[in-house]
Amino acid sequence: MAKRFQKLKDHWREQRLFFSRVIAAAVVVVLLTGVLVARLVHLQVIEYQRFSDLSQDNRLRIEPLAPTRGLIFDRNGLIIAENLPTWQLVAIPEQIGDLDAALAELEELGLVEASEHAVLADLVRSHRGFERVKLRNLNETQAARFAVRRHRFPGIDIQEGLVRYYPFGEASAHAVGYVGSISTRDLERIDRRAYAATSHIGKTGIERSYEDLLHGQVGYRQQVVNAQGRILLDPASADAQASASWELETKWPVPGDNVVLSLDMRLQLATHEALAGARGAAIAIDPANGDVLALVSTPSFDPNRLAGGLSRSDFATLNADLDMPMFNRALAGQYPPGSTVKPFFGLAALQLESSLAHEDISCPGFFTLPGHSHRYRDWRPQGHGPVDLRGAIVQSCDVYFYRLAVDLGIDRLEQTMKAFGFGAPTGLDIMGERAGVVPSREWKREYFPQPEDKVWFPGETVITGIGQGFTLVTPLQLAHATAVLAARGASYQPRLLIGTEDAVSRDVDWAEPAPLGAVEASEEHWAAIHDAMVGVTKDLRGSGRTSMLGTSYVVAGKTGTAQVFTVAQEEKYDADEVDERLRDHGLFIAFAPAEAPRIAVAVVIENGGGGSSAAAPVARKILDAYFAEGVEAAAAEAGTAAIGRRAAGISAPSFGALAAALGPAEPQGEATHVPR
Amino acid sequence: MSLGSVEWGDKTRKTLGGPPLLRNLVVDMPLLVTLFAIAGLGFVVLYSANGEDLSGVARQSVRLSVGLAAFLVMAQIPPRYLRLWTPWLYCAVLGLLLAVMVEGEIGKGAQRWLDLGVVRFQPSELMKLAAPMMVAWFLHDRTLPPTMPQLLVLMLVILVPAGMIAEQPDLGTGLLVASAGILTVLLAGVSVRIIAGIGALALVAAPVLWVSMMDYQRARVMTFLNPESDPLGAGYNIIQSKIAIGSGGMFGKGWLNGTQAHLEFLPERSTDFIFAVMAEEFGLLGLSVLLVLYLVLVGRGLYIAVQAQDTFSRLLAGAISLTFFVYVFVNAGMVSGLLPVVGVPLPLVSAGGTSMVTLMACFGILASIHGHRKLLAA
Incomplete structure (x- = not known):
């Protein structure tokens, strides 16, 4: 029976319960106050002397x-x-009386610049x-x-x-x-x-x-x-x-x-020298693992001046330079690839069984779309005569690739470019990489605001076939794609960092190469393209022959020339400058030794003229440096040491062995591993 | 004005003497006098903490006047009206919290303040009152102690707003809202067994939680619990405030003579760390006076709670008094290095409007509960 009554409020019982809780709460309040007072007594009475010393004329x-x-x-x-x-020179804010006066006096002594006054004060x-x-x-x-x-x-x-x-x-x-x-x-x-x-x-x-x-x-x-x-x-x-x-x-x-970086400074220096005086970029990649062996963009800047504290005005001058030395052309420069795309499209022709792949065509020096009168001209006005796929790559025949592009269609061209990594950042482990452009119907639809521009025209397919039109690539993408081509489809994410060394324990943690999805093609098709690219540097009519005469190694290459058909809008008019800046970009891609590639190279020279005249000689210098006998031996020695360490997992590497062998690049280049 | 006792129908009220209009005004003199004593002490310390600048004190006295108005308004509202409005108030504040959340989402900025054009205020401050009121409302017509399902509902009522505030992110205020609600539930007479059970559960859960946390999360918790392990960041404030307190000694360095505060070593010396300024200048003696005044307020509040005549008033009065003590303890504990640093001002002393006004309103509610009692035949 009692249960039923529990539903009613029992005020007396409730009040008693509440009272007991309040009493408990009051006890807790008093106890906690006691804790607080005890803490204050501890600080203010027991430790008084210590804190008093600290506060009066001493400070922690x-x-x-x-x-x-x-x-x-x-x-x-x-x-x-x-x-x-x-x-x-350091400042401790709490001890400075008048900051502006102090800075003004330092300016008088020539220790800080007047132009930096506001920045430093802030x-x-x-x-x-x-x-x-x-x-x-x-x-x-x-x-x-x-x-x-x-x-x-x-x-x-x-x-x-x-x-x-x-x-x-x-x-x-x-x-x-x-x-x-x-x-x-x-x-x-x-x-x-x-x-x-x-x-x-x-x-x-x-x-x-x-x-x-x-x-x-x-x-x-x-x-x-x-x-x-x-x-x-x-x-x-x-x-x-x-x-x-x-x-x-x-x-x-x-x-x-x-x-530890994948860079080979010997090659990096040679590359930098080979590009001297030009605006351009060159990248060398090891096709076996994606290691970036050299990455150069010229003109460059002296990082030591920036690390040492460049004044604002100097920094502004550096940034305003028309040649843009701070701009990393290797990652962020976007150029039409020109004829360097031909080996990739050639592979597509074989692999996708285009009717042109095994056909000789006759090149009259121009191409017209059926039912159109517009003439797409070959770079050689008199034409190349009868050519097959190999000949078209060796001589860089445009007409063959105009026809091939029409035969394959834009969708397959797009697929081919994307398979080799164009149109997206390669994922190199430094920032600032641009994506380039692989044109497609979809891209055009999204990129252009006007409805009449959103349509893909057949003529655009034609010029895409020779790497002109909308296509844009970065030198890094070009080098990466060349490495994939050299490795017969095996693809590795380009990387600069290959190891980290714990500064205290000296344990080195070597990074594994990161494989990307391979490009699938049959062995004979790879061989055919490699053979055609060797032809570029070996055949009498090869477009890269003169630059690669007398190499001790066999080079597979491809020249490219990109038309600069528009002057950039923001460029100011300057008769001398504009003339030079309207010249074609020269490109060259190569890998060597052709039979077992160890290095893939891409070179872009802005406004350098043709690929064979401007870019190929640069690539030659880079390859020569890489295969130079004496240095190669030294590198092999240090390299095997490094590889041995990597394989055996031995820590505490003895860095700097090579430095003496090579001689200093600059007086300070002798620096070896500084023990700390 | 003189204090008088007036017989009026079946009610007895302590009222102010003087003009008839004031005669019916409900005030609670012990509360009001103590409040003013603490606020007065606060002015003195604030003047010193602000570098002997009167404008800060002037602003604080404006806040105190607004607070007094809030006190008087709340004191005139009979508790039964408060009880009727409670669910609406709770929902409204919850809505405001949501609004702040959404606005902060859009503005990508601080998510605590709601800008009403004229004044900006933090809805989370209102929740410190709304949460215990809602708990008291929920329990007022139910048999105490609450049953298990009721407790679960109450946990939702408390933890939803507390969680939202902690997300702002203002972990300190979130914990205070939760503690205000939980104190109300405890006052309602949750059985000792349930309290012990939850305590045991927490003891078991803590190590499990600890193990499942990422390294950086653990590091953050450690810094929170022991700021002195991070002397370049959070620990700097605590080290300096301990020096200020310790160097004050028994009798203090004297008014306006605190070196830690005046040499600007002490951070936030007019707001969260004003306790250290007082400790440095007035010593243990001065702090004892302040603590006694605080205890008088808490004691008076608990007395009012015990005297209250219905469940809602009882629970609300008890919760307000105990929460007030929690503020004092958390602030003093934080400044003296006993507790982790959470942004809680010292009640009635720290410069700041929202806290002053809400606290005075809370004490107004206490006055109202005490002043609107019905005289019952014994």
Whole structure:
């Protein structure tokens, strides 16, 4: 019966229950207050003396300690990026009285530039009081000039630091990238705590994409300083006992990992030299694994000037240069591929069993679509006479490929291009890659806003067949596709990083090549295309013959010439310049040795004229450097050492063996693995 | 004005003397006097924390006036009306939270503030009151202690808004809303066995959760629990505030003489860390006075709760008083390095409008509960 009554509210019982809960709550409140008071007594009575000392004229300062940035090596252990000691001018915001006056005085001494005043002031103000803000690097004279006047600048100091140094300078700039001062924009994307002591951050290339690996972990130490910021107690000093009584903590920074790149600096330097004076790009890839052996874009810039703290005006000049030295043509330059597409379409003709594949055609020097009068001209006005597929590749006959394009149709051309990786970034592990354009019906429909432009015209198929029209490729895509062609369809994602070395344990972690979907074609078809490409460099009528005369290795290549039919809209009119800039782009792709390819190369020379005259000689120099006997032996030695390490998984590699053998590229190039 | 006791029908009210209009005004003098004492102490500390600048104190006194108005308005509303409005209020605040969420989604910015043109306020602050009110409303006509299914409903009522606030992300306020709701449930008399059961469940779940977390999540939890392990970030504030408190000693360095605060070592010294400024300048003695005043408020609130005549008022009064103590404890605990850093202001002392006004409104509700009691025949 009692159960039924429970549904009614029993006010008396409820009130009693509530009262007991309030009493319990009151007890908890009192207990917690007791805990609070005990804590206050602990801080204010028991530890009073310690805290009082800390606050009155002593302060506990936390000094963040910068990690040493990881080094960058090439595949043979040559140092591409290292850290050199330097002097840095630093500001400690909380100790500076009048920031503007201090900066003005530094300007008078020629230690900072007047144009940087506002930027530096902002930088200092955006940091917390105890942080050391790096203003700029000083050379020894400047450091001495400041040192004698140090007393006049409370809160400004010089400290020893490390500056990033790239021994190969311009030659490595576009592949490796550079570090620069952390800008206010960078501050938004990084964990400010992790960078509390760091002044520079990777801006482009490897330095940017592997920033997390290279940077390391920040450390700190607690110091006791007086009101003027003078250090009274430092855990790093000898007075360990005194430090212990202050409970000073030190956490040392963890240096960043070293990274090993696939680049072969010897080849990289030769490539850079071969491109000297030209606007262009060249890339060499190992077809067996996608390793990028050389990646050069010219004109280039000196990364050391940027790492050392380039003034704003210098940076602006660099950026405004009409030749765009900061622009990475190898990844972001997009060019019509011209006749370099012919081997790829030739393979498609064989594989897709086009009727033209085994037919001789007669080339009159022009082609017309049935029912149209427009003449699509061959580069050779008198024509090539009777040609088959091989002959069309060797002589670069346009008419054959006009007909082939019409026969295959745009959809198959598109499939072929995409199978070799055109039209999408290759996935190289540095940023800034462009996708290029593989034209198709769908692309045209999406790309053009006007309905009348969205239709695909037969004439557009014709010129796509010789790599003109809408098609755009990057030099990197071209090199990658050539590597796939060389490897008979086996495809690897191009990569620059092949290993990371733990800076402390020296254990090297080698990365496995990343295979991509292979291009399927029958063995004899690959052989036929390879044979035709060898013909390009060996046959009497081969378009690449003159550049490849007398090689000790057999080269399979293909020339390309891309018409620059429009002047870029934003380019200003300048009679001398425009004339030069209207000239054709020269392209050349090659792999060697043709029978067992070890290297695939793509060269693009902007406005260089034809592919055979401008680009092929550059490729020749690159290949010669790669197969040069003496160096090849040295590389083989260092290479086998590296490969041996990789195979056996042995750690602690002895880098730098090759450096002496090669002789320094520049005086500083001798740098070997600096022990830290 | 003098205090008088007026017989009026079957009700007894403490009212203000003077003009007839004021005679019926419900106020609770012990509450109001203590509130003003704490706020006054706050002005003194704020003046020092602001670098002897009066404008901050002026702004704070404007906030206190608005708070007083809120107190008086709330004190005049009989609890039964509050009870009737509670579900609507709860739903409205939940709607506002949703609005802030959506707006923040669009604006990609901070998701806490709702801009009403004239004033901007944080709906999450309102939820600190709305959540316990909803719990009290849900339980007011049910037999206490609540049954298991009822408890599950209540958990939803509490955890949905708390979760939304934690998502903003404002974990601190989310936890406070949850604790306000849970305190109400505990006051309602959940059996000790259930409390122990949940406690045991949490003890078991914690290590499981810990193991299943990613490394970086664990690191974040560790920094949250022990900020001093991160002296370049969150730990900096705590290290400096401990120095401020410790160096204050027994009697303090004296008003306007705190070096930590005046040399700008102490962060957020007029808002979340004002407790440290007071500790530095007034020492343990000054803090004791403040803590006693806080305890008086909490004690008066619990007394009002015990005296209250219906379940809703009882639970609400108890919850308001205990939540208030939680604010004090969390802020003081955080500043003195006992608790992790969550952005909770020191009640009635820290500079800031939303907190001041909502707290005064809450105390207005206490005054109303006490002032609108019916005299029952014994």
